[in-house]
Amino acid sequence: MTGSNPEQPRSDSELPPAGWYRDAATQTIRWWDGEEWDTQDNPDVSGTLPPQSLPPRDQQSVGRLQQPSAFWDFVLRWRRIIIAAVALLPVIVVVAGFAANSRDEASYQEGWDDGVRYGETARALISAGGGGLTTAQVDSNCLTIALAAEGDYDIDDYQQGCLDGAYSVLE
Known part of the structure; x- marks a missing residue:
């Protein structure tokens, strides 16, 4: 409040800065944010805060x-x-x-083993004058072998094992 007129509100420039202040009425300290009181009261156990008067909460x-x-x-x-x-x-x-x-290692390994057998058979046929194999033929044959084992193995892992096994022999 300014002057001696209690009806006149304080201006913002006259309000104290933010900080902890003693509330003489409740013997607690309260946080003043520079404009309003906080909702929390803290008991003043330290007794080190200076007595200051602020607007009532x-x-x-x-x-x-x-x-x-x-x-x-x-x-x-x-x-x-x-x-x-x-x-x-x-x-x-x-x-x-x-x-x-x-990957399912069992499916891959079984496919690898079948791929190696297929590759060895194909290599024997090529050596006997049966002509060459294209990549598409090897892929197709490994897919056919994988589909035949569908119930017992993961098809994708089985087929990849078959291809890797066949190409390990054919290359």
């Missing part, structure tokens, strides 16, 4: 402080969630990469 100023507080609680909660998600992202990418690149 009213319910209107308390209500105005609760809204930003709830908003910032919401923002900080989501900020933590986003930071955690970003921190976990590399782990998720690595795990997903291993899962995507994993």
Whole structure:
């Protein structure tokens, strides 16, 4: 308040700066943000704060402080969630990469073994004058072999094993 007229409100330039101030009425200290009282009271156990007089805390100023507080609680909660998600992202990418690149070793090995047998047979036929094989023929024959083993093995891994085994013999 300015002057001796209690009806006249203080101007912003006359308000004390933000800080902790003693409330003589409740023997607690309260946070003053420079315009309004905070909603929290803290017991003044230190006794080191200077006695200062501030405008009384009213319910209107308390209500105005609760809204930003709830908003910032919401923002900080989501900020933590986003930071955690970003921190976990590399782990998720690595795990997903291993899962995507994993193969059924039993299917691959069985395909490899059949591919090697097919490659040896094809090489014997080529050596006997039966002509050459194209890549498309090798791919097609390995697919046919893989489809025949469909119930017992993963087709993609089996076919890849067959191709690798056949080409290891034919090259």
